[in-house]
Each structure stands twice: as C-alpha cells, then as structure tokens.
Amino acid sequence: MTTANIRFIGGGNMATSLIAGLIADGYAPHAIQVSDPSPERRQSLQASLGVRALASNAEALAEAETLVLCIKPQLAAAVCAELAPLLANHRPLIVSVMAGVPEQTIQRWLGAPLPIVRAMPNTPAMVQTGAIGLHASPEVDTEGRNRAETILRAVGLVRWVDEEAQIDAVTAISGSGPAYFFLFMEALEQAAIELGLDGETARLLTIQTALGAAKMAMESDAPPSRLREQVTSPGGTTERALAVFDEADLRALVERAARAARDRAVELSKTLSEAP
Numbered sequence: 103m104t105t106a107n108i109r110f111i112g113g114g115n116m117a118t119s120l121i122a123g124l125i126a127d128g129y130a131p132h133a134i135q136v137s138d139p140s141p142e143r144r145q146s147l148q149a150s151l152g153v154r155a156l157a158s159n160a161e162a163l164a165e166a167e168t169l170v171l172c173i174k175p176q177l178a179a180a181v182c183a184e185l186a187p188l189l190a191n192h193r194p195l196i197v198s199v200m201a202g203v204p205e206q207t208i209q210r211w212l213g214a215p216l217p218i219v220r221a222m223p224n225t226p227a228m229v230q231t232g233a234i235g236l237h238a239s240p241e242v243d244t245e246g247r248n249r250a251e252t253i254l255r256a257v258g259l260v261r262w263v264d265e266e267a268q269i270d271a272v273t274a275i276s277g278s279g280p281a282y283f284f285l286f287m288e289a290l291e292q293a294a295i296e297l298g299l300d301g302e303t304a305r306l307l308t309i310q311t312a313l314g315a316a317k318m319a320m321e322s323d324a325p326p327s328r329l330r331e332q333v334t335s336p337g338g339t340t341e342r343a344l345a346v347f348d349e350a351d352l353r354a355l356v357e358r359a360a361r362a363a364r365d366r367a368v369e370l371s372k373t374l375s376e377a378p
C-alpha cells in the first residue's frame with residue numbers, strides 16, 4: 103500500500119491544514135501537488151509549504167493516485183464537470199472533504215461510480231491534532247480504505263462512521279467544532295481583560311487552560327463531568343460561574359448550535375443532490 107502521490111484540488115484553509123500536517127508527519131513536500139486558480143494562494147502554498155502549486159486542475163489530476171477535493175461545495179459541480187472527461191481511463195481514489203456533498207452526487211458529477219471516501223477533517227489537522235470522520239462508498243476496496251485512513255491518520259484521530267448521513271453529525275461536532283472552542287477562548291480572554299489582566303496574560307492563561315483541560319480529558323479515565331466536579335469546590339468560585347452557565351441553559355444552547363450546523367449540512371446535501 104502506498105500513500106504516495108496525493109493531489110489536492112483547491113488550496114484554501116482546509117487543504118493548507120492537511121498538507122501542513124502531512125509534511126509535519128514526514129511526508130515529502132515534492133510528492134504533494136495542489137491546484138488553485140488564485141495566484142496568491144499558489145504563491146503562498148509554494149512559499150510556506152514547499153509544495154508544487156498548479157493553476158490547472160487537469161494537470162493536478164493527471165497522475166493522481168489519490169485526489170483530495172478541497173473546494174467549496176458550491177463550486178463542486180463545475181469542478182467535477184471539468185474533471186469528468188479525464189476520469190474515463192484513470193480512476194484515482196477520490197477523497198472529498200466537502201461538507202454536505204453526498205458520495206452519489208459526486209459520482210454523478212464525475213460521470214462514473216468512482217470510489218469515494220468522504221472525510222470530514224478539521225483545521226487542527228495543521229498541527230496533527232485533527233479529528234476526522236471517514237465514510238467510504240461501496241466502490242472503495244480495502245486498499246482504498248487503508249490508503250485514505252493512512253493519509254488522514256497522519257494529521258489526527260480517525261473514526262469511521264457506518265452511515266454516510268453520520269458525516270453530517272461529524273461536520274457539526276468536529277468539523278465546525280474548532281470554531282466553537284475558539285469562540286469560547288475569545289470570550290474567556292475578553293473576560294480576563296475586563297477583570298483587569300493584561301492582554302498577554304489573558305491570552306496565555308486562556309489558551310493554556312483550554313489545552314490543559316483537553317489534555318486531561320483525553321488522558322484521564324474519568325469523564326469530563328467528573329473532571330468538572332473536581333474543579334468545583336462546594337460553596338466556591340467555580341460553582342458560582344457554572345450557575346451562570348446553567349441559568350443561560352448552556353447545554354441546550356450547544357445542542358441547538360450543533361443541530362443548526364448539522365441541518366445546514368443536510369440542507370446543502372439536498373440542494374446539491376437536486377442540482378443538475
């Protein structure tokens with residue numbers, strides 16, 4: 103099995119995170135190519151990551167063993183239509199990271215039931231701490247599953263899901279999830295400044311606390327609820343803060359937010375699968 107010869111279509115935020123993570127894992131920059139119509143993006147990818155950046159998607163596809171689709175869902179039909187004629191005699195494994203684009207829709211646009219792995223990574227892939235959900239179309243064989251898993255494992259934790267629809271839940275939890283935690287960090291940092299700490303102290307204490315909590319949750323046998331209880335002294339400070347979160351029904355709010363993200367993925371899937 104080889105993970106050699108990976109080509110990315112679209113070189114934006116997600117492709118940059120994946121490529122940076124692969125390179126940090128020891129993958130040779132010269133073995134990776136990426137196509138993007140933006141000269142600025144190409145320049146940036148070449149300068150920061152040392153990968154070959156191409157203007158032509160067809161050129162990127164030409165010798166691809168694994169082709170990673172990293173374009174916006176709304177552009178996918180046009181890009182797939184451009185690639186379709188080139189796929190008649192060449193069948194790479196397609197890995198799509200696009201939110202809300204079903205496997206069958208991609209196959210329809212590509213004009214053939216090609217093997218598709220849907221991957222839902224997140225931007226912490228950049229620092230090899232990604233959380234990635236995977237689902238394979240029936241056309242993907244064991245070698246294809248292993249190859250996709252090997253590539254994504256290089257940038258984080260991988261979980262396969264049984265049903266394609268579960269990728270929409272993964273999108274809402276870990277795909278979009280870094281934004282939720284960043285928002286919480288922004289809010290805590292701002293609160294720290296309001297309480298009189300200087301900006302740098304506020305920033306560093308906030309980030310280190312998030313990192314420490316995540317590391318403890320990952321390494322401990324105890325669930326987060328138990329770890330929370332260990333911080334919460336009866337009659338103490340944490341209890342007062344948590345009461346404020348409870349008053350605002352934080353748990354219900356988080357569930358509503360996750361549902362809204364999941365519903366948007368479903369909405370995108372419906373719109374795109376009905377599009378010509």
Ligand SMILES: NC(=O)C1=CN([C@@H]2O[C@H](COP(=O)(O)OP(=O)(O)OC[C@H]3O[C@@H](n4cnc5c(N)ncnc54)[C@H](O)[C@@H]3O)[C@@H](O)[C@H]2O)C=CC1
Nearest residue numbers: 112113114115116138140172173174175199200201223224
């Ligand atoms: N940003 C994130 O955290 C995550 C994004 N995704 C998915 O990744 C995909 C890309 O998202 P981002 O990287 O955030 O978007 P982005 O806008 O940063 O990147 C898209 C790139 O595609 C390029 N592009 C535009 N037209 C093109 C064409 N015809 N051919 C080739 N490339 C073209 C753009 O120049 C841009 O650099 C989306 O489908 C999104 O759902 C999935 C998981 C997480």
Ligand SMILES: O=C(O)[C@@H]1CCC=N1
Nearest residue numbers: 200201273277278279
């Ligand atoms: O916001 C989005 O649509 C993409 C998918 C998951 C994270 N970013």
